[in-house]
Amino acid sequence: MLSKSDVKYIQSLSHKKYRDQEAVFIVEGVKMVLELISSFPERIVRIFATNIWFQEHGQIVKNLTDIHIVEPFELQKLSFLKTPNEVLALVSANNLDDFNPLSDGVTVVLDQLQDPGNMGTIIRSCDWFGIKNIVCSLDTVDAYAPKVVQSSMGSIMRLNIFYRNLPEFFFQHKQMPVYSAELSGESVFEVSFETPSILVIGNESKGVSDEVAMFASKKIMIPRIGNAESLNAAVASSIILSLMTR
Amino acid sequence: MLSKSDVKYIQSLSHKKYRDQEAVFIVEGVKMVLELISSFPERIVRIFATNIWFQEHGQIVKNLTDIHIVEPFELQKLSFLKTPNEVLALVSANNLDDFNPLSDGVTVVLDQLQDPGNMGTIIRSCDWFGIKNIVCSLDTVDAYAPKVVQSSMGSIMRLNIFYRNLPEFFFQHKQMPVYSAELSGESVFEVSFETPSILVIGNESKGVSDEVAMFASKKIMIPRIGNAESLNAAVASSIILSLMTR
Numbered sequence: 206m207l208s209k210s211d212v213k214y215i216q217s218l219s220h221k222k223y224r225d226q227e228a229v230f231i232v233e234g235v236k237m238v239l240e241l242i243s244s245f246p247e248r249i250v251r252i253f254a255t256n257i258w259f260q261e262h263g264q265i266v267k268n269l270t271d272i273h274i275v276e277p278f279e280l281q282k283l284s285f286l287k288t289p290n291e292v293l294a295l296v297s298a299n300n301l302d303d304f305n306p307l308s309d310g311v312t313v314v315l316d317q318l319q320d321p322g323n324m325g326t327i328i329r330s331c332d333w334f335g336i337k338n339i340v341c342s343l344d345t346v347d348a349y350a351p352k353v354v355q356s357s358m359g360s361i362m363r364l365n366i367f368y369r370n371l372p373e374f375f376f377q378h379k380q381m382p383v384y385s386a387e388l389s390g391e392s393v394f395e396v397s398f399e400t401p402s403i404l405v406i407g408n409e410s411k412g413v414s415d416e417v418a419m420f421a422s423k424k425i426m427i428p429r430i431g432n433a434e435s436l437n438a439a440v441a442s443s444i445i446l447s448l449m450t451r
Numbered sequence: 452m453l454s455k456s457d458v459k460y461i462q463s464l465s466h467k468k469y470r471d472q473e474a475v476f477i478v479e480g481v482k483m484v485l486e487l488i489s490s491f492p493e494r495i496v497r498i499f500a501t502n503i504w505f506q507e508h509g510q511i512v513k514n515l516t517d518i519h520i521v522e523p524f525e526l527q528k529l530s531f532l533k534t535p536n537e538v539l540a541l542v543s544a545n546n547l548d549d550f551n552p553l554s555d556g557v558t559v560v561l562d563q564l565q566d567p568g569n570m571g572t573i574i575r576s577c578d579w580f581g582i583k584n585i586v587c588s589l590d591t592v593d594a595y596a597p598k599v600v601q602s603s604m605g606s607i608m609r610l611n612i613f614y615r616n617l618p619e620f621f622f623q624h625k626q627m628p629v630y631s632a633e634l635s636g637e638s639v640f641e642v643s644f645e646t647p648s649i650l651v652i653g654n655e656s657k658g659v660s661d662e663v664a665m666f667a668s669k670k671i672m673i674p675r676i677g678n679a680e681s682l683n684a685a686v687a688s689s690i691i692l693s694l695m696t697r
Contacts, residue, residue, distance in 0.1 A: 326686060330683070330686055331677070332679035333677055334676050394697055430581030431578045431580060431581035432578055433579040433609075436689070437576070443683075447673060
């Protein structure tokens, strides 16, 4: 049985302000919650599950005391998904130490990225290609928004995501090469990528902002053969990361 | 002023059955409709626009007779977007001749792809990399569904998209090499891609089906460095296409 205050509390987590204040975010769906339980049990704050889910998976969560069995219609009230799943978890946000670039790795910088689906997909690709750190401009979409979390497919748990004033960030790390993804520049197939380095991905429609572009040591582009005006931002990032980490 | 029958007709186009029957689909938004007017004016059946849009762009559509000026609240009734834009166009579907592979190109085969956003992004990437033909299994998401059209960003107008029984299709084109994207196989960075050839992309969660996998001449994979369980289907397709068309 759900209390009104539970409902109100969880619904408040659709707002960045409350997610930040509480340092928690929401993960939904059987697959993602099971991954959470097996890989990051210490970060689970509470679980809301239907009886069906609990019958099937209750055994593996028996050490987690804070499990609430709810009716499907109650879960629907909490869910941010169109088709609510059987389970929803409150997860504590990553308590990040200060940014520490990998000695041989790539750091991805997102400059004013706006689309939650793109953000989630970039996080997932970063996780695939072994990237550990993403640094976002202060006006990039919040990585802990429900839609970002869902499209990251669990990868959000494994990455360090920072929000920074980007000009200050670049100034502090000016020894690192900065590759900026643009519509013109050197072909990504010709660049000899150095590491550690930074890859900058710009806004979906406006690209990399002027105040960030001035820190780029090299502008790079994915050669176009056909007629599309641009590539999806998550697609472009992933193509470049596949080559940088090859 | 919109008639009730206009509203009903356009709303019916959310269903594949009626899109097929009428051989039309819907394109929304200022940018996409302007591209449509400049590149494919002959395919525009009707335009519904607000007065604001018409004041600004009416000049360029003066030869298109079938323009309806509507109130913003009326456009809202027709729109499939969360935030309706100023203009919506009915566009005639591509009247396709039979599949004819490019003599030197790549054909993309989609096997049970389900997510409209992925489908649209794949169409956009295909257009970027100069792919002309996509062949879909009969149970792949409909390419003319509103969400697919929107995420293709106009590229859907420039591609030939076929729906076929895939085993029959492969049987008819058995002289072409078939590369199947999987989680294991030869690294995409090691394969010497031949053309003309076929790239097969599978379902988002189940991958390539058994009845299609048996036609693959080579299984290929994008090497994983980190921990994500898989890549987004549109991302994986695009990485492979960037290398196949390099």
